[in-house]
Amino acid sequence: MDSSKSSNREDSQNFEVDLIYYDNSPFSDNEERVVFLNRHEEKVSQRMIFFQELCHVIRHSGDQRWMPSLFKEAQEYDADRFALYSALPFFILKSITLPERRGESIGYIAHTFRVPLYFAKKRIEQIEERITQNKLLFALDAAVSTSSELIQPETDRGIFTGSDQAEARIRAHYRCEEDFERPHGLIIEPLLEWLSQCTSESKL
Numbered sequence: 001m002d003s004s005k006s007s008n009r010e011d012s013q014n015f016e017v018d019l020i021y022y023d024n025s026p027f028s029d030n031e032e033r034v035v036f037l038n039r040h041e042e043k044v045s046q047r048m049i050f051f052q053e054l055c056h057v058i059r060h061s062g063d064q065r066w067m068p069s070l071f072k073e074a075q076e077y078d079a080d081r082f083a084l085y086s087a088l089p090f091f092i093l094k095s096i097t098l099p100e101r102r103g104e105s106i107g108y109i110a111h112t113f114r115v116p117l118y119f120a121k122k123r124i125e126q127i128e129e130r131i132t133q134n135k136l137l138f139a140l141d142a143a144v145s146t147s148s149e150l151i152q153p154e155t156d157r158g159i160f161t162g163s164d165q166a167e168a169r170i171r172a173h174y175r176c177e178e179d180f181e182r183p184h185g186l187i188i189e190p191l192l193e194w195l196s197q198c199t200s201e202s203k204l
Helices: 005-015 041-060 069-087 102-113 118-156 191-203
Strands: 017-021 027-029 034-038 169-173 184-191
Touching: 005 041, 005 191, 027 041, 034 041, 041 069, 069 118, 102 118
Parallel strands: 017 034
Antiparallel strands: 027 034, 169 184
C-alpha cells in the first residue's frame, strides 16, 4: 500500500470511519460512516478529496441529492475549509523548518503533505492573512490604549461620563454578500462614539 493510502486509512480509523477504494466517483455516506474514493485518482488530489468526504461524514447530515442548493453549497464550503485545516494543520506546519523563499515553501509543503500545489498555496495565504490580522488587532489595541490615555483629561469636561467610561471594544463588521472568512472592517468603540460626538460639537 502506498503512503497516501496508508495515511488516509490511518486518519479514517482515527475518526472511526470506513474507507473503501473502488473504480467510480468519490462520495460518502454519513449514516453508514463510510468514505468511497476512486482508486485511480491522482494521489495528491486523492488526499484532498478524502478530507472533504471525511468532513461530510463527521460534520454533516442529510443527502445532498435531495437538499436545497444553498444548503448543499454551504456543506461543500465547509468541507473545503475542513480539508484545508485537516490536511495542513498549523501546529505541524509551525514545527517544521520551511525554505526562506515563499515559492519553495509552497512546493515543500505540497510534497511533504502530499497535497496539490494550489492547496498548499491557499493554506499559506490563509496563515499569512491570520498573522496580518493578529498584528493589526495588536496595533489597534495599542492605539486604543494610547488614545484612552490622551482622552482621559477630557473626562473631567464630560466627554466620557457614567456608562460612557466603558472599556474600548473592537467589533468585526461583515458584509452579507461577501465571504465570512474575514471581516470587511473593524469598528472601535467607544472611541467611535467619542469621535462622532466631537464632530457634532464642532458643527455647533
